[in-house]
Amino acid sequence: MLQLVLFNLTNGLIVGAFYVLMALGLSLIINLSNVVNFAHGNFLAIGGYLAFTLTPYLGFWGALLVSPFLTAIFGYVIEKLLIRHVYARNHIYSLLLTFGLGFILQDACRFIWGPSPLPLGIPDILSLPITPDLFFVTWYRVFMVVVVIVAVGGLFAFLRYTRVGMRIRAGTLDLDTVSALGVNVAALRSYNFAVGSFLAGLAGVLAAGQIGLNPNMGDDLIMPSFIAIIVGGVGSLTGTLLGGLLIGVASALTTVVYPAGAEAVIYIIMALVLLIRPRGLLGEEGMLT
Amino acid sequence: MSDKIRLTTPRRKFLTATAALGGLQLTSPFIIKARGETPVKIGFIDPITGSLSALAVSEVEGAKWTVEQMNKKGGILGRPVQLLIEDSANDTGTGVQKAHKLIERDNVDIIMGDVNSGIAYAIMGVTSDKKVFHIVPGGHTDPITGKDCKWNTFRTCNTTAMDASAVTGELVKRFGKKWFFITPDYAYGQTLQANFVKKLTELGGTWQGDMLPISSSDFSATLIKAKAYKPDVLLNNMGGSAQINCMKQFVQFGMNKEMALGGALFEIESVRSVPKEAQAGWWCMEWYWNQPDVPLVKQFVDEISPAIGGKKPTARHWMSYVSLHAARLAAETAKSLDAVKMAHALADLELPPEVALMPGKIKYRAGDHQLMSDIFVGQVHPPGPGGPDDLFKIESTVTGEQAAGSVESTGCQITWPS
Numbered sequence: 001m002l003q004l005v006l007f008n009l010t011n012g013l014i015v016g017a018f019y020v021l022m023a024l025g026l027s028l029i030i031n032l033s034n035v036v037n038f039a040h041g042n043f044l045a046i047g048g049y050l051a052f053t054l055t056p057y058l059g060f061w062g063a064l065l066v067s068p069f070l071t072a073i074f075g076y077v078i079e080k081l082l083i084r085h086v087y088a089r090n091h092i093y094s095l096l097l098t099f100g101l102g103f104i105l106q107d108a109c110r111f112i113w114g115p116s117p118l119p120l121g122i123p124d125i126l127s128l129p130i131t132p133d134l135f136f137v138t139w140y141r142v143f144m145v146v147v148v149i150v151a152v153g154g155l156f157a158f159l160r161y162t163r164v165g166m167r168i169r170a171g172t173l174d175l176d177t178v179s180a181l182g183v184n185v186a187a188l189r190s191y192n193f194a195v196g197s198f199l200a201g202l203a204g205v206l207a208a209g210q211i212g213l214n215p216n217m218g219d220d221l222i223m224p225s226f227i228a229i230i231v232g233g234v235g236s237l238t239g240t241l242l243g244g245l246l247i248g249v250a251s252a253l254t255t256v257v258y259p260a261g262a263e264a265v266i267y268i269i270m271a272l273v274l275l276i277r278p279r280g281l282l283g284e285e286g287m288l289t
Numbered sequence: 290m291s292d293k294i295r296l297t298t299p300r301r302k303f304l305t306a307t308a309a310l311g312g313l314q315l316t317s318p319f320i321i322k323a324r325g326e327t328p329v330k331i332g333f334i335d336p337i338t339g340s341l342s343a344l345a346v347s348e349v350e351g352a353k354w355t356v357e358q359m360n361k362k363g364g365i366l367g368r369p370v371q372l373l374i375e376d377s378a379n380d381t382g383t384g385v386q387k388a389h390k391l392i393e394r395d396n397v398d399i400i401m402g403d404v405n406s407g408i409a410y411a412i413m414g415v416t417s418d419k420k421v422f423h424i425v426p427g428g429h430t431d432p433i434t435g436k437d438c439k440w441n442t443f444r445t446c447n448t449t450a451m452d453a454s455a456v457t458g459e460l461v462k463r464f465g466k467k468w469f470f471i472t473p474d475y476a477y478g479q480t481l482q483a484n485f486v487k488k489l490t491e492l493g494g495t496w497q498g499d500m501l502p503i504s505s506s507d508f509s510a511t512l513i514k515a516k517a518y519k520p521d522v523l524l525n526n527m528g529g530s531a532q533i534n535c536m537k538q539f540v541q542f543g544m545n546k547e548m549a550l551g552g553a554l555f556e557i558e559s560v561r562s563v564p565k566e567a568q569a570g571w572w573c574m575e576w577y578w579n580q581p582d583v584p585l586v587k588q589f590v591d592e593i594s595p596a597i598g599g600k601k602p603t604a605r606h607w608m609s610y611v612s613l614h615a616a617r618l619a620a621e622t623a624k625s626l627d628a629v630k631m632a633h634a635l636a637d638l639e640l641p642p643e644v645a646l647m648p649g650k651i652k653y654r655a656g657d658h659q660l661m662s663d664i665f666v667g668q669v670h671p672p673g674p675g676g677p678d679d680l681f682k683i684e685s686t687v688t689g690e691q692a693a694g695s696v697e698s699t700g701c702q703i704t705w706p707s
Contacts, residue, residue, distance in 0.1 A: 007513045015507055106338075116343040117530045117562040119537075127541050135516065135542045136509045211506045211534045212562060216339060220504055255510035259499035260474045262510070 007136065008252040014141050016248020017148040018206065020241050023225040023232075024155060025199030027240045030229070031172045032192045034091070035083060038098040040225065041218025042105035043197050047071040047204025048213050049113050052120050060122055060209070068201035075197020079190050087189070102218070109215040120208035144206050151202060152241065158195070159237075168192050224248075227270045233283020242281055329365045329626065331356070331616065332373045332391030333609075334402030334412060339379025340504050340529040343558040344605050345404045347597075348427055349374055351609030352401070354596045365617045366626070373397060377408050384408035388415040398422070398626045399616050401609075406430035406477035413442050420706065422628040424616060426608040429554075430476040431484070434659035436700035441628050443635060443658040445612045446604075448699070449481035451692040452553035452573045455664040457488040459685065460571055464549040465521025470498025471511055471535055472526040478503075481526050481553055496520075501527070508535045512542055522549045525570075533559050536567040545569065555669050557603040560680045565671040574665040574681055576607040576646070586646050601678035607646060611660070614644040615653065629706060632658075649688055656696030658703070661689030 026040045037043075050070050051063040058066060082101065086093040126140040159165035167188050171178045179185045207221060224247060232243025247266040254265040273280060333352050335345035356372045364370045373395055377384035384403050391397045392415065400416050400423045403409040409428030416423035417439040425433055425444040429452070434444045460468075468489060472478040482498060489496060497518050499511045505527070512535075515523055523544070527535050532555065539545060550570035560568055578601040580586045589610075593602050619635035620626055636655035645651045649663045664687045673679035693699070 004513060004517060008510050011509045011513065015509070110342075115337075115346045116558055117533055119562060119564055121564075129541075129543055132543075135544070136513055138541050140541075212530065212537070214340075214342070214530050216342065216530075220340070220506055252510045255499070255501075256514070259501050259511060262505070263502040 004256055005253065007134075008256050009249060010134075011136055012249030012252030013245060014137070014145055014248070015252060016245035017145045018203070018210075018244075019224045019228050019248050020244035021148045021151060021199060021203045021206070022221060023228040023240045023244050024152065024237060025196040025203070026222075026225050027229050027235075027237055028155075028168075028199070029193055029196040031235055031237075032168055032175075033083070033189050034087065035094040035098065036091075037196070038095065038222075039102035039105055039218075040098075040196070040200055041220075041222030042102045042109075043071055043075060043200035043218070044204035044207065044221060045109055045213070045215065045218040046074060046105060047201030048120065048208030048217065049109055049204075050201070051205040051208055052113070052118055052213055055121060060120075064202075064205050067205050068198045071201025071204065072194040072198035075200070076190055076194040078197075079193035083193060084186065084189065106215050106218065113213070113215070115215060117212050117214040119212050120205075122209040126209075140209060144210070147202070147206060151199065155195075155199070156237070164188070164191055168195075224266060227266050230270050230280060231273050233280025236280065236282040239280055239282030246281075328371070328398075329368045329620075330371045330373060330395060330397040331399045331401060331613070332375065332388070332395065332397035334375045334377050334384055334387050334391070334400065334408070336379035336384075336403065336405050336408070337374075337376040339405075340531060341379055341404045342529075343562070344427065344529060344556060347558055347603050347605035348404060348609045350597045351593070351602065351606030352613060354593050354606075355610045355613045357596075358592075359613065359617060365620050366624070370613075375402075377403050377405065379405055379408070381405075381408050381411045385411050385415055388412045392416070392419045392421055399424070401426055401612055401616075403428055404605075405475075406433070406480075407475050409433060410437070410476055413437070413439055417441050420628050422616065422619070422626075422631045424612040426612040427605060428477070429481070431480040431699070432476075434657040434699065434701060438657050438699075438701035438703055440703050440705045441632055443615065443632075443653050443660070445608045445615070445660050445662075447573075447575055447662065447664060447689070448659060448693065449477060449553060450484040450694070450699075451664060451689065452575075453481060453484035453488055454692040454694070455687040456551060456553060456571060456573050456666050457485060457492070459666050460522050460549070460551045461489070461492050461494060463571070464551075466492060466494030467519075467521045468494060468496045468498075468524055469515040469518050469520040469522075469548075470496060470524045470526060471508065471515070472498060472500050472524075473503040473505075473528060473531065474500040475503050477528065478526055482524075485524060485526075485553075498524070501531075503528075503531065505531050506534050508538045509542075512538055512544065516542070516544060516547070520548055522551055525550065525552045525555075528554070529559065530562075533562050533567075536563050540564070540567045540569075556605065557601075557678065557680060558605065560669055561678070568669050568671045568680060570669055571666070572669055572681075574604060574667065574683070575662065576604040577665050577681055577683060578602055578678065579675060579681075580646075580648065580683075583642075583646065583648055585643050589643075589646055601676070611640070611644060611646075615640065618644070648686060651689065654693075654696065656703070657699050657701035659689075659693060659699070661693060663688055664692055 051067040054063040129135040228243035232239025251262045255262045356370050360369045375387040404427045406428040409425045423442045427446045431448045472482040555572040619631040622634035623630035639652045647663045651662045665683045667682045667684040
């Protein structure tokens with residue numbers, strides 16, 4: 001039993017790491033742009049499908065590198081064409097816009113790539129377990145965790161040490177002052193949306209290698225991202241990290257004792273957090289650490 | 290610069306938005322309508338979006354093609370057929386709402402649907418209430434033609450009891466009696482596992498298993514449990530994309546070298562979507578395109594293939610085809626579109642060979658309105674010499690009556706309206 005719990009704890013951390021990657025991009029866009037991007041899961045699907053299309057030409061590794069950048073460019077264009085028009089409006093506009101956009105992207109995937117699930121081929125070596133005892137830890141899952149660590153580290157470094165990153169953080173603090181200091185806020189938001197889309201695209205490629213592709217994949221994966229953000233604390237990237245890992249572990253451990261509740265448990269955690277500490281584990285009312 | 294960053298999106302707004310996302314996912318935005326000009330209206334409800342969409346799309350493709358062909362030959366009772374397709378979005382509330390809409394606003398004569406057993410079961414409540422003739426082409430849960438059967442509802446696909454009965458003996462004989470189940474936690478999965486367990490325990494077997502949410506995409510936690518149990522056979526009862534992911538992870542974890550794999554259904558739509566290593570195991574097919582002993586099957590395959598992108602038709606195409614022709618036969622035998630007359634006419638009506646497309650003689654049994662179709666038990670394999678859809682080898686054929694048992698054993702007692 002102890003071994004089973006330890007196995008599931010490890011497994012939960014792996015699954016949670018993936019939730020983190022999805023949630024970070026979403027969190028980033030919320031923080032600066034004041035837009036809850038309901039279409040984030042569909043950007044994720046676009047990333048996966050682009051990788052599927054590119055794999056025959058570039059191989060898995062090439063597709064993994066290129067597809068997130070294409071998703072970022074796509075996100076940049078969408079922000080310029082659509083999202084930027086709702087920043088100044090009541091938030092219901094952005095909710096409706098991104099919600100509708102999500103359906104359009106989902107149907108576009110269905111139209112272009114078909115409704116049937118598609119497999120994304122991954123290199124054979126990644127399909128193998130690392131040891132016979134840790135049979136559930138395939139090299140692909142190790143690789144996923146490494147990519148998540150690199151991406152999270154890279155994101156935090158980007159926000160702290162690059163000019164654009166610092167402006168994004170400053171803009172999240174006080175957009176009006178940043179604008180008054182001569183920073184092009186419109187461009188800043190576009191870059192920020194592109195970075196969020198990049199993370200969605202990266203998560204999409206990794207998800208596609210693990211669970212394959214279908215037009216609805218974004219819907220299935222996006223709810224844990226929202227919950228990770230709420231549990232961790234809206235506005236706190238570190239909280240999102242913690243929230244993602246927490247719900248991943250909770251879901252895996254629940255499977256040991258009550259499998260049918262594996263999905264419900266993450267909603268229960270969310271409800272408990274909202275009741276006991278409404279601002280989330282690391283969130284402060286209106287502030288991000 | 291301070292590390293503290295003001296959050297410009299209020300927390301309450303974000304929470305409201307998340308709640309809205311959860312709620313709005315229950316709605317369906319996606320409606321397809323095939324418009325004809327005549328009054329024999331058939332409402333076709335299926336989860337065109339959601340995790341069962343690949344199966345639903347095959348059913349819809351089959352339905353569209355069948356109606357097109359039917360209209361070329363005079364339709365139903367000399368009137369063209371109009372097919373109104375609605376997306377249930379794999380959600381029971383949406384499915385029921387669409388059934389109400391089709392019956393009350395569009396005034397359909399016949400309802401068909403749904404792939405999702407839970408939705409099909411819920412729609413039955415609406416159609417029996419409104420006294421509308423209803424065929425369930427592809428929802429498997431037993432009560433539909435079992436303890437909750439209705440006078441107006443007929444089912445084309447098998448019951449879970451039939452599929453479980455057909456494949457259990459073969460799996461026990463070849464691999465052993467210690468089984469682990471991975472089953473979706475909804476109507477279909479629950480009745481399927483119960484039937485497997487019943488058959489297995491009759492044969493002296495033992496089992497463990499997990500019931501998981503229908504939309505699960507990660508099975509590692511359950512597979513860890515399965516491996517610890519060391520079963521002879523792993524029964525993968527999941528459906529749609531969940532089944533595919535379960536198969537992939539089973540193979541990735543190397544468990545295919547330690548235990549046999551099988552289950553009730555591994556439909557061609559799903560087999561196509563898994564890597565070659567996962568195209569394996571012992572399963573039922575409710576219909577298969579390669580039946581060399583039935584010449585009419587080849588003719589059907591040759592005719593429908595060009596209309597569905599050159600692929601071979603699957604059991605889902607066949608289910609729509611049979612269901613629509615059964616409705617036509619019922620109306621023509623009854624010489625009416627009255628639901629009661631059609632239901633009486635279809636009961637025990639032997640389907641002609643060009644409709645049945647099976648080796649045996651098949652009919653919707655009068656006692657429970659369940660189609661007694663042949664069941665093919667065999668092995669799934671990577672594409673063979675017959676092309677990309679040559680994915681299954683039929684090892685044995687079980688008749689519907691053999692697998693279904695008596696009407697009494699299903700618990701069905703049909704009550705007709707006075």
